[in-house]
Amino acid sequence: MSKSHRAHQAGPLLGAGLLLLAGGLSIATQLLGSANAPSDADWKRAADVVVEQARAEDAIRVEPTWSESAMVHLGPVGNLLHRHHHPQIEDFQGMERVWVIAEAERAEDGAARLPPGSERVSSEQLGEVILELYALPPELQLGPSLLTRLPEARVEHVSATNENVTPCRRWDARRKRWNCPGGHYVGSELLEVGDDPRRCAWAHALKQGQVLRVSYPADALLEEQDAAGSWLRLRAGVDLRGARHERAQPLTYRVFIGEEQVLSHTPGKFDASWMAHTIDLRALSPEKELRLEVRTDDPEAHGRRFCFNGWVVDDTRAELLRDHSGSVESSSSK
Structure with missing residues (x-):
């Protein structure tokens, strides 16, 4: 019998032996792990x-x-x-x-x-x-959030042509939400955003190109302004269920200080990131408002389960938050 023929016959046996050895090591590892596992x-x-x-x-x-x-x-x-x-x-x-x-x-x-x-x-x-x-x-505590301050905000539906504005007039204190026309609401929900459960302000996009507008008066945000400076630490995104919706269309959210747009972001398809934005509030004078607008071009607004939250913070906290937000920190942050 030639050497090559013997080697050919030994190949399957060698492979089987290696599989048995690997299996034995795997079992031994599992047994060792089980011995150390908590009861x-x-x-x-x-x-x-x-x-x-x-x-x-x-x-x-x-x-x-x-x-x-x-x-x-x-x-x-x-x-x-x-x-x-x-x-x-x-x-x-x-x-x-x-x-x-x-x-x-x-x-x-x-x-x-x-x-x-x-x-x-x-x-x-x-x-x-x-x-x-x-x-x-204690310095990790950021103070009242946009969700906490939602009762002080003004919530409106704006037509696609910007001609008609319909306010959401009734605040539901028990559910912590503004009730709006058509069965819509803006308020507290626990949603899975950024792969984790998060308490945030639900603000589902509207149909037919309408704009959902949430406006905060300056005095509601800057009542605790620190002399070291003020920033809005905004967190926002589409929840996991909405991001995975098969008919989901692009959604854009924008932030304005007065009439100046300071942020615009469009989450990508299937993107459920809990995006972080750090926005300079020095231009927010007492007569102005901070305004968040949510809009999608899709007539049906399928799966656009958007939510947000935010905090007004000083320079030190703004830097701390930016340093620990990783890849979800928006490049549009100022």
Whole structure:
């Protein structure tokens, strides 16, 4: 038998041997991982501490973020769960402390998702679970948002020809929304934007080229103006469901200070980014308004589930937010 023929016969055997070796290594790795995996009792011990000690101003994060293991034990404080996979500084508003319940091997992942300057107050290992408590620095709190100030805004439907303006006259304090003609509204919703759940002001685009206009008077925004300067930190985008709509058409949102346009952005098809814009407000004098306009050219406005929020911040916070918004910071920011 020739050497080449023997080599040819050995080929399948060698391949089978390598597959068996790989399978054995995979099983060994899984067994090792299972040995180090937290038990349900570990998750419960950590959750019990949080349920007993959590405050209304706290947030609770679990690592890995997709894990449900601790959730079943956090029912009494489920409203404090912070389930963002890629949280931004703006997602920690109104929070003073963050509990992180993590698999021991993922404790660093939990800390890495917190805002800059977060200080670890305590750390405890409970079996294969690490429970840590972090205090958030006060400077991360940005003050009242555009959503909070929505009752002070003026909401209008403007015809495509700009000839007719129809105001939304009734504010629903319970639902925190302006009720508008045709069953439309502008107000608080929890939508998935930027791959995470976010509380924002729903402002669905209108049909037939109409413009949805939301105007804030200067005195509503600048009542807490800091001498160091003022900026509008705007977050906006189309939610995931709307971005994936098969008949979705381009939508454009614009921001005006008085009659001067300072921002125009058109999210791309299938784009559900939580876009960040940092806009200079020095031109916003007391007699002017800050105006957000939303418009789509498509007659039916399919899937244009737009929402926004924003904060008036000083120079230091504006720079901090820009430095930590990554690729979603708009190039049109000033």
